Amino acid sequence: MYRFCLLTSILLCISIVPLFAQLGPDLPQRTATVKATQALNIGDITILSGSSGGTVSVDHNGIRSSTGSVIMLNMGNMVQPAIFEVKICPGRMINVTFPTTTTLYGNNGGSMVLHIGPTSIGGSGSTFISNKGCDDIHLIRVGGTLDVGSIGSNPAGLYSGTFTLTFVQQ
Numbered sequence: 001m002y003r004f005c006l007l008t009s010i011l012l013c014i015s016i017v018p019l020f021a022q023l024g025p026d027l028p029q030r031t032a033t034v035k036a037t038q039a040l041n042i043g044d045i046t047i048l049s050g051s052s053g054g055t056v057s058v059d060h061n062g063i064r065s066s067t068g069s070v071i072m073l074n075m076g077n078m079v080q081p082a083i084f085e086v087k088i089c090p091g092r093m094i095n096v097t098f099p100t101t102t103t104l105y106g107n108n109g110g111s112m113v114l115h116i117g118p119t120s121i122g123g124s125g126s127t128f129i130s131n132k133g134c135d136d137i138h139l140i141r142v143g144g145t146l147d148v149g150s151i152g153s154n155p156a157g158l159y160s161g162t163f164t165l166t167f168v169q170q
Contacts (some may be wrong), residue, residue: 031134032088032169040082042146044073053148060120060141070148082142084165089134095127095168096140104146108157115145116163127170140165 045056047069054068064079066072088094096119104112120141121128130138142165148154 032086032092032094032167034087034165034167035085036082037085038080038083040142040144041078041080042144043079044075044077045148046071046073047148047151047154049151051150053150053154055145055147057143057145059143060118061143062141068148082144084140084142084167086138086140086167087135088130088138088169090130090132093127093129093170095125095170096121096165097168098124098142098163098165100124102161102163104159104161106155106157106159108155110154110157110159112149112154112159113147114161114163115147116142118143 040058042056042058043064045066047053048071051069054066054070056064056066056070056072058064058079058081060081062079062081064072086094098116100116102114102116104114106112117123119126120139128138132138146159
C-alpha cells in the first residue's frame with residue numbers, strides 16, 4: 001500500500017509540473033494606433049532676385065535654418081515639425097520607414113523637392129521599443145529640408161504635398 005501512494009504522488013508531480021512550465025507571462029497587447037496630429041510647416045520664405053536659391057530646413061524640434069539666398073520671413077505662418085502620435089503597449093517594437101523625398105507643388109505652378117527627416121527617432125528604418133503604458137502616447141516628430149530654386153523655376157505661391165510614414169509592429 002505504501003508503494004501505491006508513492007507512485008501516485010510521483011504521477012501527480014509529473015502531470016502538474018508540465019502545466020506550470022508551459023505557462024509564461026502574458027504577451028503585451030498587439031494593438032497599435034497611429035494618428036497624424038500636426039503637419040510639417042516650413043514657414044514663409046523669399047529668394048533674393050537673380051539668385052539660384054538654396055534650402056530651408058525645419059528639424060524635428062521645429063528649429064528652422066536656411067542656406068544660399070533663401071531668406072526666412074516671420075509673417076505669422078507657424079514653423080513646425082510634423083507630429084505623429086503612436087499608442088502601443090510596453091515591450092513592443094515599432095519600425096518606422098518613409099521615403100527620402102517627396103515633391104511639393106505650387107498653387108501658381110512650379111515644384112520643389114522636400115527631403116524628409118530628420119525624425120525624433122532617427123532616419124528611415126529606425127526602430128523604437130515602447131516603454132510606456134498601452135494608453136500612453138509616443139510622439140514621433142519629423143522635419144524636412146526643402147530645395148528652393150530660383151524665382152523663375154519656383155514662382156511665388158503656396159507649396160504643398162504629402163508624405164507617408166509606415167509603422168510596422170514587430
